[in-house]
Amino acid sequence: MSIAITTQIICFTILSLVIIVGALGVVLLESIVYSAFLLGGVFMSVAGLYLLLNASFVAAAQVLVYVGAVNVLIIFAIMLVNKKEDLKPIIDIKSRRIISTSICLTLLSLLIRVDLTNVWSLSSPQKSIGEESTIRIGEHLFSDYLLPFEVASVLLLMAMIGAIVLARRDVMSKDISTGLPVDQELIEKSSEPLLTNKN
Amino acid sequence: MSLESIPIQAFLIVSSALFCIGIWGLLNSRNAVRVLMSIELMLNAVNINLMTFSSYVDNNLIQGQVFTIFVITVAAAEAAVGLAILLSLYRNRVTVDMESFNLLKW
Numbered sequence: 463m464s465i466a467i468t469t470q471i472i473c474f475t476i477l478s479l480v481i482i483v484g485a486l487g488v489v490l491l492e493s494i495v496y497s498a499f500l501l502g503g504v505f506m507s508v509a510g511l512y513l514l515l516n517a518s519f520v521a522a523a524q525v526l527v528y529v530g531a532v533n534v535l536i537i538f539a540i541m542l543v544n545k546k547e548d549l550k551p552i553i554d555i556k557s558r559r560i561i562s563t564s565i566c567l568t569l570l571s572l573l574i575r576v577d578l579t580n581v582w583s584l585s586s587p588q589k590s591i592g593e594e595s596t597i598r599i600g601e602h603l604f605s606d607y608l609l610p611f612e613v614a615s616v617l618l619l620m621a622m623i624g625a626i627v628l629a630r631r632d633v634m635s636k637d638i639s640t641g642l643p644v645d646q647e648l649i650e651k652s653s654e655p656l657l658t659n660k661n
Numbered sequence: 662m663s664l665e666s667i668p669i670q671a672f673l674i675v676s677s678a679l680f681c682i683g684i685w686g687l688l689n690s691r692n693a694v695r696v697l698m699s700i701e702l703m704l705n706a707v708n709i710n711l712m713t714f715s716s717y718v719d720n721n722l723i724q725g726q727v728f729t730i731f732v733i734t735v736a737a738a739e740a741a742v743g744l745a746i747l748l749s750l751y752r753n754r755v756t757v758d759m760e761s762f763n764l765l766k767w
Contacts (some may be wrong), residue, residue, distance in 0.1 A: 470667055481679060482675065482678055485678075485683070486682060488698055489702075494695060497698060504705070505705065515713065516720075517712055517715075519726070520712065527734075532740045535740055536697065539747060542748060542751070543694065543748065549691055549758055550761075563685065565688075566681045570677060573681070578670055578674075582669055595726060598726075602727045607731075614735075617734070617735065618734065618738055621741050622741070625745040629745035
């Protein structure tokens with residue numbers, strides 16, 4: 463990359479601050495809509511980090527897939543299920559919070575210790591292919607990663623069909639118990655919950 | 662200070678912090694949509710790790726970038742199926758509170 467090192471460090475600092483603060487906002491904010499939009503910001507900043515790492519193709523894929531598809535899907539899901547409800551208080555919420563926070567902090571300190579103490583065998587920057595990474599990714603996808611590439615298309619098809627089957631309403635032409643044709647106008651009306659709360 | 666490039670540890674620490682924030686959100690969220698968002702955060706942390714190693718350790722073959730492409734694919738499929746499951750759960754129980762999804766509790 464031909465950017466000066468000072469500029470790179472400034473960009474990296476800003477991007478990582480946005481990532482960490484945005485991720486904290488995603489998990490801590492009260493309103494789920496704000497969380498969803500902050501998540502979009504986090505995804506964009508991660509794409510910026512990829513650009514710093516000389517990976518323009520993956521950065522573009524990140525913006526297209528995560529911000530353009532996943533984030534929009536999450537916002538749609540929020541729109542469909544967003545209902546103000548009074549959550550039942552949990553009895554031992556405080557001990558749960560303490561335990562989960564300590565587990566996360568322990569894991570974080572362990573990971574940071576590994577990051578800092580391990581001696582990484584870095585390759586020399588002269589061998590870097592830099593901006594030609596898009597060409598190299600294409601070569602990989604159609605030579606040694608051809609089978610995973612094709613399996614990924616089957617996976618996407620399965621996910622698409624599965625999402626349609628799971629999310630649609632059951633529309634039946636005749637009533638199961640009586641055998642009479644069903645009035646189709648009734649289906650879109652609000653129905654009683656099929657499962658009641660077990661407790 | 663004469664650095665040639667950003668140290669690899671900086672990227673790794675950012676991704677570690679992002680992963681731990683994702684785990685915290687996964688454990689503590691009441692809203693099921695927020696749980697899915699936390700999973701996406703964790704997947705992004707893993708992607709940053711893969712990209713960093715592909716750029717610093719394997720900068721000629723860049724197999725990590727190919728892996729990241731596959732992870733992005735699987736994450737998109739996971740989000741679609743997860744949100745579809747969430748919608749049908751909401752249709753059946755009229756809530757997205759994680760504490761009320763206790764049919765499989767022993």
